Amino acid sequence: MEQHRADPRPTLGHYLFTMAVLFLLWVLLAGTLRQDELIAGGVTAVLVTLIAGPRLAILGGVRLSPLAPVHLLRYLWVFFAALVRANLDVARRVLSPSLPIRPGVVEVQTRLRSSLGRMLLANSITLTPGTLTIDVLGDRLLVHWIDCSPGTDLAAATAAISESFERHIRGFLK
Amino acid sequence: MIRYIADLVLLAGAVFTLLGALGILRMPDVYNRIQAGTKASTLGAIGVLIGIGLLQPQWWAKLVCIAGFILFTSPVSSSTIARALYRSGVRPWQAAPGVADDRTGRG
Structure with a gap:
């Protein structure tokens, strides 16, 4: 790798x-x-x-540009909102008697090139609703998804799981 | 007043941690357990740290450091455990065996 x-x-x-x-x-x-x-x-x-x-x-x-701190703050905000939603999501699934989960493993693609950027993206995915990064294989991230609709392909999974984070991370990491 | 807010935040942290523990008990396989455990313990710990920060404002700098380290390391350890399991051949549990199981294999 x-x-x-x-x-x-x-x-x-x-x-x-x-x-x-x-x-x-x-x-x-x-x-x-x-x-x-x-x-x-x-x-x-x-x-x-x-x-x-x-x-x-x-x-x-690390991208050293004057706008990087702004992107970092925006990322932190998006991240914390996602972390809170993730916990409410866990609470909902755990407390409901039928245990509504439909797990599957999907791949998402990233345009981040640096190790640090990919690591931060993998971390963010792990802490957000219903997803857990299993492995990083080149520019693909293997993600365990707790609510995966059948037939989800790479593009759909990328759009649903990683895109919003990636947009913000790209502002301060390569 | 600030005392009540602090108590509330501490309680919320404890409740999230409890729900995470419940998730670890109820989920059907190890990946789902990791999911529930990681998210809940991270926010639970941060809730407790924020609560402490409200009670002891002079500690905020150290509390921010602790929160940062937890935020950075907790998902790494979860992903590492998940990767070790996946590479040693543990496949995720499927709701309906035989349906859509083309995604259980790698690639």
Whole structure:
């Protein structure tokens, strides 16, 4: 499967982005803005980024554009709405005495090229109503669907399951 | 007032977790159980974290980190278990055996 992946090479921007994320994580975990904590966090972020640099290939999938944060926020909103709907959906199926499920396995297609993008899409599919990602095979995702009408083909499954997420993810991941 | 909202959110988280447990008991096969368990435990945990955040506002930064890690890792573990099962030959349960079972095989 390796040959299907096309992770773009990380650029200087990606290294800076990684440092910023690590630093932010440090500040959140430290829970304080004291100067010594900030300095320690900054040094750690730089060191970790430099040491992990050669293995940062996965971060090459991050799209560094001014609009990316907007897309990220929109994605988070869509995602949380889907997560809540997924839980109401589970509740409805579990509580109804007849257990209304019609499971099947379908494939969906993705246009995301990077590992990170495909992983986020697979994660999103798993946490949304009635679907569970089983495997990623190149640009196809194998999905277990709890309510699969007979004869669903690739295009229909893609439209129903992954398209809305993919549109948003493509705004900030490749 | 905020105390009641926090209690309500905590209760909602607990209820979703309970429903997930019920789903694990009631579903017919492992894939459907994973489905019910993953979604419910993720939102359940986040509900509990939000509730704690309302009760202890000074903890919000750490709670956001925990929520982020749960959101990112819980579906990964579920997908990994599902993939291991699928590759070792466990096929999904079908409502009507013999009907539309061309989708149970890979490809």
